[in-house]
Amino acid sequence: MSRKIWTFDTTLRDGEQVPGAKLNKFEKLEVAKQLKKLQVDIIEAGFPSSSVGDFEAVQDIARKVGNTDDIMITALARAVQGDIDAVYESVKDAENPLIHIVLGASDIHVEKKFGKSKDKILDIGVEAVKYAKTLLPEVQYSTEDASRADFEYLWQTIEAVVKAGATMINVPDTVGYAEPEEFGELIFKLNDRLKNVNDQVLLSVHCHNDLGMATANTLAAVKNGADKVECTINGIGERAGNAALEEIVMAMNTRPTAFQAHTKINTKEIMNTSRLISSLMGLDVQVNKAITGENAFAHSSGIHQDGLLKSRDAYEIISPKEVGMDDMDLVLTARSGRHAVKNTLEKLGFTNLTEAQFEGIFEGFIELADTKKEVYDHDLYVIIENYFREQSTQDQGLTNFSQYFYELVDLQVISNNHFPSASVKVKKDGEVLESSAVGTGPVDAVYSAIKAVSGLDMKLIEYHINSVSRGIDAQGKVKIQVEYEGERYTTKATDTNIMKASALAYINAINSIVVDQLREGNIKVAEGVTM
Structure with a gap:
């Protein structure tokens, strides 16, 4: 009993x-x-x-x-x-x-x-x-x-x-x-x-x-x-x-x-x-902490991802939903296999890719994954767009996914006790957009400037920063959570420049919102391919 x-x-x-x-x-x-x-x-x-x-x-x-x-x-x-x-x-x-x-x-x-x-x-x-x-x-x-x-x-x-x-x-x-x-x-x-x-x-x-x-x-x-x-x-x-x-x-x-x-x-x-x-x-939870750590329900190994997608109990003894999380997190990295990438593409709506098309997209994924710590959903859209453009000998009305996403071009931050301010340059659809803003601090100024460019009224819920290496060239990792129209998005970025890492994390959050907006629409990707 x-x-x-x-x-x-x-x-x-x-x-x-x-x-x-x-x-x-x-x-x-x-x-x-x-x-x-x-x-x-x-x-x-x-x-x-x-x-x-x-x-x-x-x-x-x-x-x-x-x-x-x-x-x-x-x-x-x-x-x-x-x-x-x-x-x-x-x-x-x-x-x-x-x-x-x-x-x-x-x-x-x-x-x-x-x-x-x-x-x-x-x-x-x-x-x-x-x-x-x-x-x-x-x-x-x-x-x-x-x-x-x-x-x-x-x-x-x-x-x-x-x-x-x-x-x-x-x-x-x-x-x-x-x-x-x-x-x-x-x-x-x-x-x-x-x-x-x-x-x-x-x-x-x-x-x-x-x-x-x-x-x-x-x-x-x-x-x-x-x-x-x-x-x-x-x-x-x-x-x-x-x-x-x-x-x-x-x-x-x-x-x-x-x-x-x-x-x-x-x-x-x-x-x-x-x-x-x-x-x-102000106490960060260690990433590998049991139950509540960031990686407690995250999987990046291709072998583990494949096993989980075949049967959850292969590597999961606790459902993330039991402790208040949405689901397990399949993190796409250079160690991820085909099964995990295909599963993510299907969640994004790409359900009718041929085997040859998927292999071409997967090749692009591996190429990008070798240069980045983590590949995000919005990166996959660009990979898909690039693949179909390379395969097409003429314009077949291919969807230009990159037009929807934002890319940080440059930023300048001034930190002082009176008017912390920031100026940013962000690229979208080939156009460089510029904005400046003041804030309660340098990070607030950066986020206010980027928010003005995007036009998305996001609310910053959490902001965490910590060092992931040592020495004068230490990498700083910024993790944020934002809220937009009732949904919460958690993203992160790493750079030796903390302000740049902060800006990149915010841009990643914006692009995550764009991904959700794309997912809700029925968009033609190429001839015979829709999402």
Whole structure:
């Protein structure tokens, strides 16, 4: 029988401890609203004793997100009365408030961090729980650095705080020291004893990723009796981060017989949540990150693309739609094979090409792919046009696809504190179009100028930039998402000139919109060939 596993999301507390990832209270509220859509069971909204701003943010979330009984709101407190009071005051207006107390349990923490005896630390923990219980019925106690603690002392602490009134016990692998087999064994032993003391108390785990095993340790804990998992979106958090919520949830969904457990997470909100966190915190998700990485459902190898097109389960164990994506992404590169190119052409509407015509077009594709990192849909139109022009001895009313697409010719950008401005030259249908604009910054100026040339009223939703190489000639990669008439388009470009890369990414977005417009029409390509 499948057990229900509680999800405790600490993105707004542990996740926000990443340097540079601090959110203001309005951003924290936006994230909390999205976490509610994701249907997490508990949101740890912050550390209210740390600042007035964090206290107010937690309070706001308790009132506006925790106003229904389907979600719990908590915040972190050290085992001192002032911290506990701050948590209580900030979460008390939620329908289901929870006080979360943390105190060290390992010899390292007890002796070196606190400089006290084990008995004294145990007494402090018990008194903290007793005090918290006078304020709220739900209290969680975290035994910090539990994976390095003496087992009998760890159990003695857990037994004492449960008898003092703790309703949830959290066992953290605070520094990511554990490995799955030993951590699973630890949870099994604790669960066995805990359920004999009070089978209503939830046993939770909180794993860090210092050795890259946070998700594996968490899942090992689930297999060995853990009732609740603490995690963050995209695995963000202190140092190397925390166990990633999306990885834990999708592992249980994909391997139900292995884990015999499930969550109530709405998996179709995973990508929306991931993108929101990444955007607001300014933390890019590594491209090969499981579930939420850019390449998680992207395939460029011809062997993989061929297998996927024949049978999705050949290389796909999770449907992209399960996590809120449209579909898998077949990226056309020099490694792509005929099957992937033909499939893309058919999606664009070219369904009646002869074998000879396709081979000629594929030859043009390979030639272009050898000079570009990635071949886009609008590139295929130009390849097709060039092929039929080369094959035609006279004008047969061939469609001039290149007339629809835009090409960056030149740009000039002036960046200053008063009037950042840009001038661009863009070619379309053989004509060079020019425009200039000012903006709030240089990128905004470039995009305003290009938008004026295209006449398309696009809205920039996301803009990301990062280096893909090192040194003075480093390549900068720009990835953007724009919205046009309710549809969203994500494109990217790379160049040593960041402004040029930004402009090229925007031009690619415009050409993606043009591709959709072409796809909707019934256009004659050549004699006997339509799309």
